[in-house]
Amino acid sequence: MTEIQKQERNEKKGNRGKIIVRTGMIGILANLLLAAFKVTIGFFSNSISVMLDGVNNLSDAFSSVITIVGTKLSEKPADRNHPMGHGRTEYLTASVISLIVLYAGVTSLVESVKKILHPETPEYHVSAIVILVVAVIVKILLGLYVRKTGIVVHSDSLKAQGQDALQDAVISASTILAALIYLFFHLSLEAYLGTVISLFIVKAGYEILSETISRILGERIDSDFSRDIRHAIQKLPGVYGVYDLVLHNYGPDKYLASVHIEVRDDMTAKEIDALTRTIDTLIYEKFGIVMTGVGIYARNTDPKTAELRDEISSYLMTRRNIKQVHGFFLREENKSIALDVVLDFCVTDRNKEVIDIQKDLEKEFQPYHFHVTGDYDISD
Secondary structure, eight states: OOHHHHHHHHHHHHHHHHHHHHHHHHHHHHHHHHHHHHHHHHHHHTOHHHHHHHHHHHHHHHHHHHHHHHHHHHTSOOOSSOTTOSTTHHHHHHHHHHHHHHHHHHHHHHHHHHHHHSOOOOOOOHHHHHHHHHHHHHHHHHHHHHHHHHHHHTOHHHHHHHHHHHHHHHHHHHHHHHHHHHHHHOOOOHHHHHHHHHHHHHHHHHHHHHHHHHHHHOOOOOHHHHHHHHHHHHTSTTOOEEEEEEEEESSTTOEEEEEEEEEETTOOHHHHHHHHHHHHHHHHHHHOOEEEEEEEEEEOOOHHHHHHHHHHHHHHTTSTTEEEEEEEEEEGGGTEEEEEEEEOTTOSOHHHHHHHHHHHHHHHSTTOEEEEEEEEOOOO
Protein backbone atom coordinates (compact mmCIF):
# COMPACT_ATOMS: atom_id res chain seq x y z
CA MET A 1 0.00 0.00 0.00
CA THR A 2 1.49 3.32 -1.08
CA GLU A 3 1.53 6.48 1.05
CA ILE A 4 -0.96 8.11 -1.34
CA GLN A 5 -3.35 5.18 -0.89
CA LYS A 6 -3.00 5.40 2.89
CA GLN A 7 -3.76 9.13 2.77
CA GLU A 8 -6.86 8.58 0.62
CA ARG A 9 -8.05 5.81 2.96
CA ASN A 10 -7.63 8.05 6.03
CA GLU A 11 -9.52 10.87 4.31
CA LYS A 12 -12.43 8.52 3.55
CA LYS A 13 -12.47 7.37 7.19
CA GLY A 14 -12.50 10.98 8.38
CA ASN A 15 -15.39 11.91 6.10
CA ARG A 16 -17.32 8.83 7.19
CA GLY A 17 -16.87 9.74 10.86
CA LYS A 18 -18.05 13.32 10.26
CA ILE A 19 -21.16 12.11 8.44
CA ILE A 20 -22.05 9.69 11.26
CA VAL A 21 -21.52 12.37 13.92
CA ARG A 22 -23.62 14.90 12.00
CA THR A 23 -26.41 12.37 11.49
CA GLY A 24 -26.23 11.42 15.15
CA MET A 25 -26.57 15.05 16.26
CA ILE A 26 -29.64 15.49 14.06
CA GLY A 27 -31.11 12.34 15.59
CA ILE A 28 -30.43 13.57 19.13
CA LEU A 29 -32.10 16.95 18.59
CA ALA A 30 -35.11 15.49 16.77
CA ASN A 31 -35.69 12.76 19.35
CA LEU A 32 -35.32 15.10 22.32
CA LEU A 33 -37.93 17.45 20.86
CA LEU A 34 -40.27 14.57 20.10
CA ALA A 35 -39.77 13.10 23.58
CA ALA A 36 -40.56 16.44 25.23
CA PHE A 37 -43.76 16.87 23.22
CA LYS A 38 -44.97 13.31 23.74
CA VAL A 39 -44.22 13.07 27.46
CA THR A 40 -45.96 16.40 28.03
CA ILE A 41 -49.01 15.36 26.00
CA GLY A 42 -49.11 11.96 27.66
CA PHE A 43 -48.89 13.46 31.16
CA PHE A 44 -51.72 15.95 30.71
CA SER A 45 -53.92 13.50 28.79
CA ASN A 46 -53.18 10.68 31.24
CA SER A 47 -52.06 8.50 28.29
CA ILE A 48 -49.54 5.78 29.14
CA SER A 49 -48.99 4.81 25.49
CA VAL A 50 -48.10 8.39 24.50
CA MET A 51 -45.71 8.73 27.45
CA LEU A 52 -44.08 5.38 26.63
CA ASP A 53 -43.69 6.52 23.05
CA GLY A 54 -41.90 9.61 24.36
CA VAL A 55 -39.65 7.49 26.57
CA ASN A 56 -38.79 5.45 23.51
CA ASN A 57 -37.68 8.68 21.80
CA LEU A 58 -35.40 9.40 24.75
CA SER A 59 -33.78 5.99 24.35
CA ASP A 60 -33.34 6.76 20.63
CA ALA A 61 -31.58 10.01 21.51
CA PHE A 62 -29.30 8.18 23.93
CA SER A 63 -28.56 5.62 21.22
CA SER A 64 -27.41 8.43 18.94
CA VAL A 65 -25.07 9.64 21.67
CA ILE A 66 -23.56 6.17 21.99
CA THR A 67 -23.19 5.94 18.21
CA ILE A 68 -21.25 9.21 18.14
CA VAL A 69 -18.99 8.13 21.01
CA GLY A 70 -18.44 4.72 19.42
CA THR A 71 -17.55 6.29 16.08
CA LYS A 72 -14.99 8.56 17.72
CA LEU A 73 -13.42 5.65 19.60
CA SER A 74 -13.33 3.47 16.48
CA GLU A 75 -11.34 6.16 14.65
CA LYS A 76 -8.45 5.88 17.08
CA PRO A 77 -5.30 4.86 15.18
CA ALA A 78 -3.80 1.40 15.50
CA ASP A 79 -1.32 0.83 18.32
CA ARG A 80 0.92 -1.95 19.60
CA ASN A 81 -1.86 -3.59 21.61
CA HIS A 82 -4.45 -3.20 18.82
CA PRO A 83 -2.47 -3.44 15.57
CA MET A 84 -5.66 -3.75 13.49
CA GLY A 85 -7.14 -0.56 14.90
CA HIS A 86 -10.30 -0.01 16.93
CA GLY A 87 -12.96 -0.36 14.22
CA ARG A 88 -14.84 -3.13 16.04
CA THR A 89 -15.75 -0.60 18.73
CA GLU A 90 -18.73 0.30 16.56
CA TYR A 91 -20.07 -3.23 16.93
CA LEU A 92 -19.75 -2.95 20.70
CA THR A 93 -21.64 0.35 20.73
CA ALA A 94 -24.38 -1.23 18.61
CA SER A 95 -24.62 -3.97 21.26
CA VAL A 96 -24.99 -1.34 23.99
CA ILE A 97 -27.73 0.37 21.97
CA SER A 98 -29.60 -2.92 21.66
CA LEU A 99 -29.41 -3.50 25.43
CA ILE A 100 -30.78 0.00 26.06
CA VAL A 101 -33.65 -0.67 23.67
CA LEU A 102 -34.35 -4.01 25.36
CA TYR A 103 -34.36 -2.38 28.81
CA ALA A 104 -36.75 0.33 27.61
CA GLY A 105 -39.03 -2.32 26.14
CA VAL A 106 -39.13 -4.46 29.27
CA THR A 107 -39.76 -1.54 31.64
CA SER A 108 -42.48 -0.22 29.30
CA LEU A 109 -44.09 -3.66 29.26
CA VAL A 110 -44.18 -3.74 33.06
CA GLU A 111 -45.85 -0.31 33.23
CA SER A 112 -48.39 -1.28 30.57
CA VAL A 113 -49.38 -4.42 32.46
CA LYS A 114 -49.85 -2.33 35.61
CA LYS A 115 -52.22 -0.07 33.66
CA ILE A 116 -54.20 -3.10 32.49
CA LEU A 117 -54.58 -4.27 36.08
CA HIS A 118 -55.34 -0.75 37.34
CA PRO A 119 -56.90 1.18 34.43
CA GLU A 120 -57.12 4.99 34.26
CA THR A 121 -59.26 7.09 31.95
CA PRO A 122 -57.28 9.11 29.37
CA GLU A 123 -58.15 12.66 28.29
CA TYR A 124 -57.34 13.50 24.67
CA HIS A 125 -57.49 16.88 22.98
CA VAL A 126 -57.52 17.72 19.28
CA SER A 127 -54.35 19.81 19.67
CA ALA A 128 -52.54 16.84 21.18
CA ILE A 129 -53.54 14.59 18.28
CA VAL A 130 -52.33 17.19 15.77
CA ILE A 131 -48.95 17.31 17.51
CA LEU A 132 -48.73 13.52 17.40
CA VAL A 133 -49.46 13.54 13.66
CA VAL A 134 -46.62 16.00 13.14
CA ALA A 135 -44.39 13.77 15.29
CA VAL A 136 -45.16 10.77 13.07
CA ILE A 137 -44.21 12.72 9.93
CA VAL A 138 -40.96 13.90 11.56
CA LYS A 139 -40.11 10.37 12.66
CA ILE A 140 -40.68 8.95 9.17
CA LEU A 141 -38.44 11.60 7.58
CA LEU A 142 -35.79 11.10 10.28
CA GLY A 143 -35.88 7.32 9.90
CA LEU A 144 -35.51 7.42 6.12
CA TYR A 145 -32.64 9.91 6.37
CA VAL A 146 -30.72 8.03 9.09
CA ARG A 147 -31.18 4.63 7.43
CA LYS A 148 -30.10 5.92 4.01
CA THR A 149 -27.03 7.55 5.56
CA GLY A 150 -26.20 4.31 7.38
CA ILE A 151 -26.36 2.37 4.10
CA VAL A 152 -24.11 4.92 2.35
CA VAL A 153 -21.41 4.95 5.07
CA HIS A 154 -21.86 1.25 6.02
CA SER A 155 -22.78 1.99 9.64
CA ASP A 156 -24.74 -0.76 11.39
CA SER A 157 -25.61 1.60 14.24
CA LEU A 158 -27.16 4.19 11.91
CA LYS A 159 -29.03 1.56 9.90
CA ALA A 160 -30.44 0.12 13.13
CA GLN A 161 -31.46 3.56 14.37
CA GLY A 162 -33.12 4.40 11.06
CA GLN A 163 -35.11 1.17 11.06
CA ASP A 164 -36.05 1.72 14.70
CA ALA A 165 -37.27 5.25 13.87
CA LEU A 166 -39.55 3.91 11.12
CA GLN A 167 -40.95 1.35 13.54
CA ASP A 168 -41.52 4.14 16.05
CA ALA A 169 -43.50 6.03 13.42
CA VAL A 170 -45.82 3.04 12.99
CA ILE A 171 -46.20 2.74 16.76
CA SER A 172 -46.97 6.46 17.11
CA ALA A 173 -49.54 6.18 14.33
CA SER A 174 -51.22 3.37 16.26
CA THR A 175 -51.30 5.64 19.32
CA ILE A 176 -53.15 8.25 17.28
CA LEU A 177 -55.58 5.56 16.16
CA ALA A 178 -56.23 4.61 19.80
CA ALA A 179 -56.90 8.26 20.64
CA LEU A 180 -59.40 8.60 17.79
CA ILE A 181 -61.15 5.38 18.86
CA TYR A 182 -61.51 6.78 22.37
CA LEU A 183 -62.79 10.16 21.17
CA PHE A 184 -65.42 8.64 18.87
CA PHE A 185 -66.34 5.42 20.67
CA HIS A 186 -65.20 6.12 24.28
CA LEU A 187 -63.26 2.87 24.25
CA SER A 188 -59.83 3.05 25.96
CA LEU A 189 -57.14 0.83 24.45
CA GLU A 190 -54.26 2.63 26.17
CA ALA A 191 -52.85 -0.13 28.32
CA TYR A 192 -53.22 -2.77 25.63
CA LEU A 193 -51.60 -0.54 23.03
CA GLY A 194 -48.79 0.17 25.48
CA THR A 195 -48.22 -3.58 25.75
CA VAL A 196 -48.03 -3.92 21.97
CA ILE A 197 -45.60 -1.00 21.75
CA SER A 198 -43.43 -2.56 24.44
CA LEU A 199 -43.27 -5.85 22.56
CA PHE A 200 -42.25 -4.01 19.40
CA ILE A 201 -39.44 -2.30 21.31
CA VAL A 202 -38.22 -5.61 22.76
CA LYS A 203 -38.30 -7.20 19.31
CA ALA A 204 -36.25 -4.34 17.81
CA GLY A 205 -33.67 -4.59 20.59
CA TYR A 206 -33.32 -8.34 20.15
CA GLU A 207 -32.82 -8.03 16.39
CA ILE A 208 -30.12 -5.37 16.76
CA LEU A 209 -28.32 -7.42 19.41
CA SER A 210 -28.54 -10.63 17.35
CA GLU A 211 -27.15 -8.97 14.22
CA THR A 212 -24.31 -7.29 16.09
CA ILE A 213 -23.25 -10.46 17.91
CA SER A 214 -23.24 -12.27 14.57
CA ARG A 215 -20.78 -9.71 13.18
CA ILE A 216 -18.54 -9.93 16.26
CA LEU A 217 -18.48 -13.74 16.08
CA GLY A 218 -17.63 -13.60 12.37
CA GLU A 219 -20.53 -14.09 9.96
CA ARG A 220 -20.38 -15.35 6.41
CA ILE A 221 -19.29 -12.90 3.73
CA ASP A 222 -22.08 -11.45 1.60
CA SER A 223 -22.34 -13.70 -1.48
CA ASP A 224 -22.41 -10.88 -4.03
CA PHE A 225 -19.44 -9.19 -2.37
CA SER A 226 -17.29 -12.34 -2.37
CA ARG A 227 -18.24 -13.11 -5.99
CA ASP A 228 -17.27 -9.59 -7.07
CA ILE A 229 -13.83 -10.03 -5.49
CA ARG A 230 -13.35 -13.43 -7.10
CA HIS A 231 -14.40 -12.19 -10.52
CA ALA A 232 -12.05 -9.21 -10.31
CA ILE A 233 -9.10 -11.55 -9.65
CA GLN A 234 -10.26 -14.16 -12.16
CA LYS A 235 -10.15 -11.61 -15.00
CA LEU A 236 -6.40 -11.08 -14.58
CA PRO A 237 -4.17 -12.75 -17.20
CA GLY A 238 -2.50 -15.86 -15.85
CA VAL A 239 -5.18 -16.65 -13.24
CA TYR A 240 -7.01 -19.95 -13.90
CA GLY A 241 -8.96 -20.16 -10.67
CA VAL A 242 -9.73 -18.27 -7.45
CA TYR A 243 -10.39 -20.22 -4.25
CA ASP A 244 -10.39 -20.10 -0.44
CA LEU A 245 -11.31 -16.41 -0.16
CA VAL A 246 -11.21 -15.42 3.51
CA LEU A 247 -12.21 -11.96 4.77
CA HIS A 248 -11.51 -10.79 8.31
CA ASN A 249 -13.73 -7.92 9.45
CA TYR A 250 -12.11 -5.38 11.80
CA GLY A 251 -14.93 -2.86 11.70
CA PRO A 252 -17.19 -1.30 9.06
CA ASP A 253 -15.39 -1.09 5.73
CA LYS A 254 -12.19 -2.51 7.20
CA TYR A 255 -11.25 -5.93 5.83
CA LEU A 256 -8.13 -8.03 5.60
CA ALA A 257 -8.24 -10.86 3.08
CA SER A 258 -6.37 -13.88 1.82
CA VAL A 259 -6.98 -16.01 -1.24
CA HIS A 260 -5.59 -18.86 -3.32
CA ILE A 261 -5.15 -18.59 -7.08
CA GLU A 262 -4.38 -21.26 -9.66
CA VAL A 263 -1.58 -20.58 -12.16
CA ARG A 264 0.33 -22.61 -14.77
CA ASP A 265 2.97 -24.94 -13.36
CA ASP A 266 5.61 -23.44 -15.67
CA MET A 267 5.14 -19.91 -14.33
CA THR A 268 8.33 -18.43 -12.84
CA ALA A 269 8.69 -17.01 -9.36
CA LYS A 270 9.30 -13.60 -10.92
CA GLU A 271 6.01 -13.79 -12.84
CA ILE A 272 4.12 -15.00 -9.75
CA ASP A 273 5.55 -12.16 -7.69
CA ALA A 274 4.37 -9.59 -10.25
CA LEU A 275 0.90 -11.20 -10.41
CA THR A 276 0.36 -11.28 -6.64
CA ARG A 277 1.41 -7.62 -6.35
CA THR A 278 -1.07 -6.76 -9.09
CA ILE A 279 -3.80 -8.55 -7.13
CA ASP A 280 -2.89 -6.66 -3.94
CA THR A 281 -3.19 -3.30 -5.71
CA LEU A 282 -6.35 -4.21 -7.63
CA ILE A 283 -8.31 -5.44 -4.61
CA TYR A 284 -7.32 -2.46 -2.50
CA GLU A 285 -8.16 0.12 -5.15
CA LYS A 286 -11.48 -1.50 -6.11
CA PHE A 287 -12.74 -2.72 -2.74
CA GLY A 288 -10.58 -1.03 -0.09
CA ILE A 289 -9.44 -4.46 1.14
CA VAL A 290 -5.88 -5.15 2.27
CA MET A 291 -4.60 -8.52 1.04
CA THR A 292 -2.54 -10.33 3.66
CA GLY A 293 -1.60 -13.21 1.40
CA VAL A 294 -2.08 -14.77 -2.01
CA GLY A 295 -1.51 -18.52 -1.98
CA ILE A 296 -0.58 -20.43 -5.14
CA TYR A 297 -1.96 -23.63 -6.64
CA ALA A 298 0.07 -24.96 -9.56
CA ARG A 299 -1.97 -26.14 -12.55
CA ASN A 300 -0.70 -29.03 -14.68
CA THR A 301 -0.37 -27.93 -18.30
CA ASP A 302 -0.16 -31.43 -19.78
CA PRO A 303 -3.40 -32.19 -21.75
CA LYS A 304 -3.62 -35.79 -20.48
CA THR A 305 -3.37 -34.56 -16.90
CA ALA A 306 -6.15 -32.08 -17.57
CA GLU A 307 -8.41 -34.94 -18.66
CA LEU A 308 -7.57 -36.88 -15.50
CA ARG A 309 -8.26 -33.79 -13.37
CA ASP A 310 -11.70 -33.35 -14.92
CA GLU A 311 -12.50 -37.04 -14.49
CA ILE A 312 -11.52 -37.04 -10.80
CA SER A 313 -13.38 -33.78 -10.14
CA SER A 314 -16.54 -35.14 -11.74
CA TYR A 315 -16.26 -38.33 -9.69
CA LEU A 316 -15.87 -36.40 -6.41
CA MET A 317 -18.74 -34.00 -7.12
CA THR A 318 -21.14 -36.94 -7.09
CA ARG A 319 -20.63 -37.11 -3.31
CA ARG A 320 -23.30 -35.01 -1.62
CA ASN A 321 -20.97 -33.68 1.10
CA ILE A 322 -18.49 -32.12 -1.34
CA LYS A 323 -19.24 -28.59 -2.54
CA GLN A 324 -16.09 -27.95 -4.58
CA VAL A 325 -12.84 -29.56 -5.77
CA HIS A 326 -9.73 -27.49 -6.48
CA GLY A 327 -5.96 -27.37 -6.05
CA PHE A 328 -5.44 -30.47 -8.19
CA PHE A 329 -1.79 -31.22 -8.97
CA LEU A 330 -0.23 -34.42 -10.33
CA ARG A 331 3.38 -35.45 -9.80
CA GLU A 332 3.82 -38.09 -12.46
CA GLU A 333 7.25 -39.19 -11.25
CA ASN A 334 5.83 -40.73 -8.06
CA LYS A 335 2.19 -41.09 -9.14
CA SER A 336 0.94 -38.75 -6.41
CA ILE A 337 -2.03 -36.38 -6.66
CA ALA A 338 -2.80 -33.55 -4.26
CA LEU A 339 -6.18 -31.85 -4.19
CA ASP A 340 -8.52 -29.91 -1.88
CA VAL A 341 -12.20 -30.64 -1.29
CA VAL A 342 -14.60 -28.12 0.24
CA LEU A 343 -16.80 -30.04 2.66
CA ASP A 344 -20.33 -29.10 3.64
CA PHE A 345 -20.85 -28.02 7.25
CA CYS A 346 -23.22 -30.96 7.71
CA VAL A 347 -20.14 -33.22 7.90
CA THR A 348 -19.62 -33.92 11.61
CA ASP A 349 -16.39 -35.92 11.41
CA ARG A 350 -14.26 -34.12 8.86
CA ASN A 351 -11.14 -36.25 9.38
CA LYS A 352 -13.05 -39.47 8.75
CA GLU A 353 -14.70 -37.97 5.67
CA VAL A 354 -11.33 -36.96 4.20
CA ILE A 355 -9.85 -40.41 4.89
CA ASP A 356 -12.85 -42.09 3.24
CA ILE A 357 -12.53 -39.84 0.19
CA GLN A 358 -8.84 -40.61 -0.09
CA LYS A 359 -9.42 -44.37 0.13
CA ASP A 360 -12.18 -44.24 -2.50
CA LEU A 361 -9.96 -42.27 -4.86
CA GLU A 362 -7.03 -44.67 -4.52
CA LYS A 363 -9.35 -47.60 -5.15
CA GLU A 364 -11.01 -45.97 -8.17
CA PHE A 365 -7.94 -44.38 -9.79
CA GLN A 366 -5.10 -46.85 -9.45
CA PRO A 367 -2.08 -46.66 -9.35
CA TYR A 368 -2.22 -43.08 -8.03
CA HIS A 369 -1.67 -42.07 -4.41
CA PHE A 370 -3.76 -39.19 -3.12
CA HIS A 371 -3.21 -36.43 -0.60
CA VAL A 372 -6.62 -34.87 0.15
CA THR A 373 -7.06 -31.66 2.17
CA GLY A 374 -10.46 -30.81 3.61
CA ASP A 375 -11.35 -27.13 3.17
CA TYR A 376 -14.11 -25.16 4.87
CA ASP A 377 -17.04 -23.62 3.00
CA ILE A 378 -16.07 -20.12 4.11
CA SER A 379 -17.32 -18.00 1.21
CA ASP A 380 -19.37 -18.33 -1.97
